[in-house]
Amino acid sequence: RATSKRQADQNRREIEAMTTIHHPNVLCLSHVELELKYPKSDGTFKDCILLVIELASGGELFDFMMYTGAFEETIAKIYTRHLLSALVTCHANQIYHRDLKPENLLLDEHYQLKIADFGYSAIQNQYDAANGALLHTECGTRSYMAPEILTHQPYNGTAADTWSAGVVIFIMITGNPPFQLATRSDWWFNAIATGNVDRFWRAHMRSAPNISPEARSFLELMLKPEASDRATLRQLLEHEWLNEMSDMSHDDLYNLMDDRKRKVDAAKNHEREKAKQAAAAARAQGQYDPFKDQHRVRRGAGQETEDTSLANLPPLKNTTKTVHTKLYIPDAFGEGAGDRVARTVDGLKKLFETLKFNSVTVAKNKVKGIASEDLGKVEVAVKLFCDADQLVAEVNRKGGDIFDFRKAFNKIRELVEGKEEETAEPEDDLAGEEGGEPIDMI
Structure with a gap:
């Protein structure tokens, strides 16, 4: 149950979006109960909204990237197709996600990608969409926001989602974000905004030397500073990078991702065990337990x-x-x-x-x-x-x-x-540009 008007609006948008969109790469909402009495242990009832949502047992795409690193381009292409084809259906229904990021991209038991969390989505009527009406609400996660949103301009929902998807795909392939924020004070973004794309890639390829020219071309089309210059989703789906022949089958994808899933689970279990041990040690000494609540x-x-x-x-x-x-x-x-x-x-x-x-x-x-x-x-x-x-x-x-x-x-x-910053020094021709030297990438 919503505790504020803002939360109620998010609930409404999420329900409307997920009941409208039917696509294999969008998480399925199968049932809604708007008025539900949930029994509490003290015998009273709590007013709730019940959403019955498809189980995504593979977990978040974020966890795979966090614990196992960048994806091979063959895997990244598959998930890029999943993401873009789902966005085509969303946008055809005048629904714009506005908070695309790895945490909101889930995987099912077969490791098929599912877009989730439509709480910040915008839903336009057909008239506004047909007449190019722009959106005004600034929302999402800042490191994935398009530059026009960060500079407080009205924005096109399709172009904004395309930008955010481009950031996600960039991280999938390289293991690093393309920039910290899409503002001119950011060296990496400023390199793109001023037409120094070669410098941008030269700097990034120190940590991701194997990214293909086709992948770079694809990402450049998504990360155009001007919204009107970005490729359409249809154009991206026809790009040569996505349509190169691949011999990866569904079974191959499953086996590769299942191996990564075991590593993810092992790492998370290790973290939980360490947390339990630290909490037990703190309790034994009568110290504050940092893991409580x-x-x-x-x-x-x-x-x-x-x-x-x-x-x-x-x-x-x-x-x-x-x-x-x-x-x-x-x-x-x-x-x-x-x-x-x-x-x-x-x-x-x-x-x-x-x-x-x-x-x-x-x-x-x-x-x-x-x-x-x-x-x-x-x-x-x-x-x-x-x-x-x-x-x-x-x-x-x-x-x-x-x-x-x-x-x-x-x-x-x-x-x-007292550690020194472990950041590679920029090449001589990269230093001294407007906006300063490159930030420390992770």
Whole structure:
């Protein structure tokens, strides 16, 4: 049951979109109960909306990319076809997703891709769509947003979805995002916007040297800075990269992805076991348990506002999957009097201020803040506890994009542990351009 008008609008859009679209690569909504009394353990009932949705037992595409790395182009082509053909059907029904990202792309038991989470979708009537009416609401996840949205312009829903899909496909193939944000202050985006596409690819191919010329050509058509210059979905589906002969069968895809799934499950099980052990150690010592009341919620981190000023965006909330990452704190970290925890909290506060975090708050053993635009708008919380003889910082992503979180975490780690930034120096002809040197890619 919705607790606010905004949540009610999201529920309505999601139900309308998913009952309208019928496509093998869109998650199927098979049944809706708008008025349901859910029995609680105390004998009372809670008003709920029941959605019966297709099971996607393969999990999120994000997990495969996070734990097993970039896909071979043969696999990426298959999922690109799935994604684009589903978007063709969505757009033919005047439905624009507006929050495409790996977390919202699921896989079924046969590892077929399914678009999910239409809570931020826009649904136009046929008249508006036929007359080229533009959308105005800024929503989605910033690192996947088209440049026209980030510059607060009215935008075409098809072109915006095409851009976001291009970012997803880029990450699928290379393992890295094409840029941090599609703004002129970002070196990577600025290279494209100023026509220096060769420099853009030269820099990216240091970490992804095997990306084919055909794939680069395909991605360039999707990541055109001007919305009107982007290829249509039909044109993309006819591109030579997608239509090169491939001998990969459904069985081949299943076997390759099933092998990756085992690695994903093993990595996640390992993380859960480590979390349990750390929590048990903290409880045994009577220390704060950093894992208490931490939940994994599937809904993405899209932020939505009718106000075109980013300064008026609502605060990031705990609407994304919480990510736990440990840092072992050197004794010398932090300055000032008091015990190790208090001293380290003070040091972390100074560290957040050094990184220009906004809305920094401090409470006992926790420091929380929202990263600056340079790192991406991600909310980070650092909690401290003792593990055996070591002081440990639990760094949590409370809201925002996972790739932005990893950048923020790396900066925190560098300052806490005194590590030098592990970033390749740009080639001589890449440095000194407007917008600065390339950012640290993950």
